[in-house]
Amino acid sequence: MPKRPTSADVAARAGVSRTTVSFVLNQRADVKIPDETRQRVVEAAQELGYSPNASARRLAGGRSHVVALVLRQSPEQVASDAVLAETLRGLSSAARAGGFRVMVELLEPDGADTSYSSLLRAQHADGLIVSGPRSDDPSLRELVRDDFPVVIQGSLADVPVQSVDVDNVAGARGAVEHLLALGHRRIACITNARLVYTAAQERLAGYTQALAAAGIPIERELIAEADFDAPSGHVAMAELIGRTTFDAAFVASDVVALGAIGALREAGFKVPDDVSIVGFDDIPLAAYFDPPLTTVRLPAFELGQAAGRALLERLADRANPHRTLLPTELILRGSTSRRRA
Amino acid sequence: MPKRPTSADVAARAGVSRTTVSFVLNQRADVKIPDETRQRVVEAAQELGYSPNASARRLAGGRSHVVALVLRQSPEQVASDAVLAETLRGLSSAARAGGFRVMVELLEPDGADTSYSSLLRAQHADGLIVSGPRSDDPSLRELVRDDFPVVIQGSLADVPVQSVDVDNVAGARGAVEHLLALGHRRIACITNARLVYTAAQERLAGYTQALAAAGIPIERELIAEADFDAPSGHVAMAELIGRTTFDAAFVASDVVALGAIGALREAGFKVPDDVSIVGFDDIPLAAYFDPPLTTVRLPAFELGQAAGRALLERLADRANPHRTLLPTELILRGSTSRRRA
DNA sequence: ACGCGTTACTGACACGCGTTACTCTCCCGC
DNA sequence: GCGGGAGAGTAACGCGTGTCAGTAACGCGT
Secondary structure (H helix, E strand, O other): OOOOOOHHHHHHHHOOOHHHHHHHHOOOOOOOOOHHHHHHHHHHHHHHOOOOOHHHHHHHHOOOOEEEEEEOOOHHHHHHOOOHHHHHHHHHHHHHHOOOEEEEEEOOOOOOOOOOHHHHHOOOOOEEEEEOOOOOOHHHHHHHHOOOOEEEEOOOOOOOOEEEEEOHHHHHHHHHHHHHHOOOOOEEEEOOOOOOOHHHHHHHHHHHHHHHHOOOOOOHHHEEOOOOOHHHHHHHHHHHHHHOOOOEEEEOOHHHHHHHHHHHHHOOOOOOOOOEEEOOEOOHHHHHOOOOOEEEEOOHHHHHHHHHHHHHHHHOOOOOOOEEEEOOEEEOOOOOOOOOO | OOOOOOHHHHHHHHOOOHHHHHHHHOOOOOOOOOHHHHHHHHHHHHHHOOOOOHHHHHHHHOOOOEEEEEEOOOHHHHHOOOOHHHHHHHHHHHHHHOOOEEEEEEOOOOOOOOOOHHHHHOOOOOEEEEEOOOOOOHHHHHHHHOOOOEEEEOOOOOOOOEEEEEOHHHHHHHHHHHHHHOOOOOEEEEOOOOOOOHHHHHHHHHHHHHHHHOOOOOOHHHEEOOOOOHHHHHHHHHHHHHHOOOOEEEEOOHHHHHHHHHHHHHOOOOOOOOOEEEEEEOOHHHHHOOOOOEEEEOOHHHHHHHHHHHHHHHHOOOOOOOEEEEOOEEEOOOOOOOOOO
16 A cells, blocks of 8 residues: 655645645635645646645544434345435535545444444544434433534434424325325225334325315224235235225325235235225335336435535534425325225 | 543543543553553543543544445436445444444535545545456556555456455346246346346356256347446336247346336236246345346345455454455245246 | 835744654663 | 662653644835
C-alpha cells in the first residue's frame, strides 16, 4: 500500500504553502488566488493523485459529512422489507447531492443495544435517520432531548422531532374507497404489522375512516393483525375465513397480501371473483402476483430522498417543516373487481 | 447541542493525565495501571458521558474502523435484489463483531462515477466489499493493483483479488439434476441476468454440466436470457414457448421465475403439471408463490457475513483463502413434479 | 518620502486522540 | 550508602487538515 500524499506534498510540488493548497482545493470564494497559481495547485494534486484525508478533515472541520441510517427493525422485518433497498437508494441520492456519505446501522431487535446514539456522540455521523422507531426507545428520546439532528422515517406521536413518512391514512382510505366504489360492503382488513407500530395503526385508521364515511359500521371480527411477513398474512386470512364472511379485503402490505391470497386459494375462494384484494406498498413483484395485485404505491425512493433532504436541511440549520407526508397512489390491477350482483 | 467532553475533561475530573485516560479506556494490557486509578477514570468518563471522537481516533490511529459496501448495480437490480437486505445484515453482523461500522456506497449505473475508490484513498473506509462487479471496471483494477483491501462479492475471473461467493455452478447443477431425477429430459433454462454477469454464466454452466453428465445435448433454443426482474422473465419465457417445447425449466432467479410462471399461465400451461419450474435464491416470498416455488437457497446472510469476515481478516493481515464458496441447498416445494408418463 | 490600500500569499494554531520515551518515586539487595 | 529495577504516570510529538491573523511586495496619490 503506497504512502498517500498529503496536502504538504501537493504544496511542495506546486511551490506554494499548504494553506494555499487548502484554499484552492476547497474553492473558497472569499480568498483571491490568481488563476495561474490555482492551476499549478490543481495540477500538482492531480499528478500526485492526492485526495484529502477524511478523518483529518472532519477533525479540523468538526463535521463528518456522514449521515447514518438506523434500522430499528427485527431481522424478519428487514428481510421482508421489500422497499428498503429503494429507500436506501433515495437516501443515498440525497446524501450524495449534499456531499454526504451514508452509514448503515442495523440494530439487534429489542436489544439493550442502543449503541447507535454513539454514532452521533462519537461524531461518526453528523445526523441520523431512524427508521421504524418504537415509542419505547429511550436512547432516541435522549438524542432528541439533547437536540441532536435526527429525522424519523415513520411516525412517533409524542416525540417532538422532525419526521418523514408516507401518508398511510390517506393511502389506506383510498384503497378502501376503491373497494366501496366497486360495490363491496363487507370489507375485511388485515394489518401490515402488530398495532404497536404506528404505520399499522395509521393504515387501520384509513380503513375505518373510509368505512365510517360510507356509513358502514366497523366490525371487530373483520379485522385481523399480521406481522410483516407472508406466513402471518396466511394465518390472519385463515382466521378471518373461519370467523366471518366478506367480499373484499384491504391488506395493508403486499407481502402479507401474498400470504393472505394463498389462504383464500386454499379455502377455495377466487381472487377477485369471490374476494377482491387491495394491497399496500407496491413491491416490484406485486404486478406479477396471480392475479396482479391492486395496491397502494409507496414512493420508497422518494421517501428515502425526502428523509435525506430533511436531515441535510436540518444540518444546514435551515428552517423546515416538522413533518413531511408523501402522497401515495392507487395502482389498479387485477385483484379487485365489481361485486357480483 | 451541548459541547462534547474530550479526554482532557475526563483526565481533569479523574485527576490524572490524558495519557492515562487513553491507556485505561483502550484497555492496554502492556501498561500497568492500578485498579483504583482505573476505576476513577472509568467513573469520570461515565459521569461526563464521554465518548471518544471517532475522527481524532482515526487520524491518530491511522485506521477508520469502517468498511464500505459498494453496490455496483443498476437501480432496477438493487430494487429487485431480494437478498440485499439479508446480505447487509450479515455484513453488519461480521463488522460489528470486529468493531467495525458499515458504510454503503451506491453507484450510479455505468457512470464514470468510479468515485468509490476515493472511499479508500480518503481513508473514509479501511476496506471495501464490492458487490456485483463488472470486469470492465477500471477503478477496481486500480485498487487491486495498489493492493488496497478489497473483497469481491461475486466473482471476477481475471482479477487477482479475494472473493466470496455462493457456489452458483453446483447450485444450478443440483437444480437441474433434480429435474432430471423427476424424469424430465427437455429442460429449458432462463438465466438470471445477461451473460456479462459472471453469476449468470456460472448458473448457466451448472445447467449445461448437469445435462452433459446425463448425456443430453445442449440446445441453444432452450436457453433464454433474462435481466434481473420479473418482466424480463415473462418475456424470456414467452419467447421460449413460442420457439420450442419443454417439460421443465430451470430459472436462475426466483424473481425472474415469477415472471416466467406468469407467461406460462397466460399460455395455458399449468405448473407443475405441464411444466416443472426450479428457481434460484429462495427469496422470502418464494414459498408463497402459486405454486410454492422449488428453488435453490442462497445463504444471503452467511454470504454477507463471510464477506465481512474475509475483509476483516485481510485487514488484520492474517492469511486467508483467496476464494470462498458457500454451499447452496435445494428447497423442494410445489413447482416441480414427476414427468407425466 | 510617506501613508495607505490591495493583492497574494504564509505561519502558526487548533482539532482530539494514540503513543513513545521519559521522569519520578519507592523499595530492595548488598 | 548506593546501584538498580519495578511501579505509576506524564510531557510532548504526530496524525493531516481548516482557518485566522498577519506580512511582504507593490502600486499610487500627494
